[in-house]
Amino acid sequence: GAGVSQSPSNKVTEKGKDVELRCDPISGHTALYWYRQRLGQGLEFLIYFQGNSAPDKSGLPSDRFSAERTGESVSTLTIQRTQQEDSAVYLCASSRDRVSGNTIYFGEGSWLTVV
Amino acid sequence: TQLLEQSPQFLSIQEGENLTVYCNSSSVFSSLQWYRQEPGEGPVLLVTVVTGGEVKKLKRLTFQFGDARKDSSLHITAAQPGDTGLYLCAGVYQAGTALIFGKGTTLSVSS
Numbered sequence: 526g527a528g529v530s531q532s533p534s535n536k537v538t539e540k541g542k543d544v545e546l547r548c549d550p551i552s553g554h555t556a557l558y559w560y561r562q563r564l565g566q567g568l569e570f571l572i573y574f575q576g577n578s579a580p581d582k583s584g585l586p587s588d589r590f591s592a593e594r595t596g597e598s599v600s601t602l603t604i605q606r607t608q609q610e611d612s613a614v615y616l617c618a619s620s621r622d623r624v625s626g627n628t629i630y631f632g633e634g635s636w637l638t639v640v
Numbered sequence: 641t642q643l644l645e646q647s648p649q650f651l652s653i654q655e656g657e658n659l660t661v662y663c664n665s666s667s668v669f670s671s672l673q674w675y676r677q678e679p680g681e682g683p684v685l686l687v688t689v690v691t692g693g694e695v696k697k698l699k700r701l702t703f704q705f706g707d708a709r710k711d712s713s714l715h716i717t718a719a720q721p722g723d724t725g726l727y728l729c730a731g732v733y734q735a736g737t738a739l740i741f742g743k744g745t746t747l748s749v750s751s
Contacts, residue, residue, distance in 0.1 A: 567743035581738050616682055631682025
């Protein structure tokens with residue numbers, strides 16, 4: 526597709542289970558971001574991939590969170606042993622290169638509910 | 641810690657009124673962007689500003705970047721119900737680093 530694609534769009538999981546969220550960025554975009562957004566709140570930065578550089582993982586809230594990216598394509602955000610406070614929308618975004626001067630495009634998000 | 645502070649957090653106004661939303665930081669931005677987000681959707685970019693003192697207009701929306709590149713404002717003239725949404729500012733402190741968002745301003749415009 527032409528835009529950033531995320532799956533699943535909705536996920537309900539039991540506390541303690543692991544979840545994987547997938548992001549397909551726009552083709553040719555070297556930069557990819559993951560953000561978390563709680564209901565009615567702003568976006569909380571999680572992790573940033575830029576080309577072949579080491580990812581910026583400074584926003585990951587705990588060691589239960591990890592993300593990988595295959596080359597300049599698909600990325601997977603994994604949350605292990607989910608907790609109720611992990612319930613949020615997880616947004617993925619991509620841009621052609623560095624953000625300065627480049628438009629960043631968001632997917633519609635993966636809504637995660639931990640029960 | 642680099643923080644982007646947005647104010648006000650919530651704004652409820654009548655159609656036709658003017659409003660201003662502010663975004664402030666103690667650090668200098670390499671660039672700053674404003675986004676609008678509607679429920680159930682991802683944020684959509686409105687504007688990018690990169691030069692201190694820069695002013696950009698998008699129809700009834702006016703964006704200003706502070707001279708010192710530490711702050712920005714979004715002014716909406718004659719607000720309409722279609723302007724309702726979450727307005728987010730986001731900045732890059734150094735080229736090549738991650739885009740950091742403020743907590744947003746929730747705007748409600750009633751007719």
